[in-house]
Amino acid sequence: MTTFTSRDVSTAVVPASRDDIWAIVSDPAALAELTPLIDTIEPAGDLWTWQLKGISALGVTVAPSFTERMVLDAPARMEYVHEPPAGTNELAGAHGTYDLTELSPTSTRLDIDITLCADLPLPKFSRRAVEKVMATTMRRTGDAFAERLYERLGIDGADWVEHRVDGAEVVG
Known part of the structure; x- marks a missing residue:
């Protein structure tokens, strides 16, 4: 097994209150519904078990589940670690x-930083290709x-702008 890692960092200014956004992202069922890679999230206190949908890379498909320790600091920060x-x-x-x-009663900056790690039955020399697939x-x-x-917030997505750590700008 080889461990492959990918990180995604993004920032968006969302035209909604922090409390409204927090209510969604801190709810395990809602978070799973919003995230295409996640099938379910089952909370058990501070430990949440995340079940991913199938992910394919170089002919290998996996649908892992993993347990995360969740630290919720309402309504400002959610941190999780495997x-x-x-x-x-x-x-x-x-x-x-x-x-x-x-930023205001109707505007919130949402910063998301996620690193995903997976042990896959692939050789180390495939790292660049696998991690590129993971990043994409x-x-x-x-x-x-x-x-x-x-x-979910009832906002017209045409008005949003997202900035990624790599400098790319995505306009909805």
Whole structure:
């Protein structure tokens, strides 16, 4: 097994209140509905088990589940780190943050930083190709997440602008 990693960082100014956004992103069922790669999120206190849909790379398809320790600081920050139950070996995990900064009562900056790791039965020399697929998939997932969040908030997505860490700008 080889561990492959990909990180996606994005920032968007969302024309909605921080509380409205927080109510959605801190709800495991809503978060799963908004995120195309996630099938379900099952909370058990501070530990949430994330079940991914099938992900394919270089002829290998996996649908891992993994456990995350969630630290919620309402309504400003959600942080999570991979924490598998004792005695288990989960083949994937994530860590990251959702930071919500109130700009006005009707405007919030949403910063999302996600790193996904997966152990796959592929050789190390395939790292560049696999991580490129992972990055592309995560980017598309982030774009779909933004569209679904706007729809859920009842906002016209044509007005949103997202800035990524790589300097790319995505306009809805």
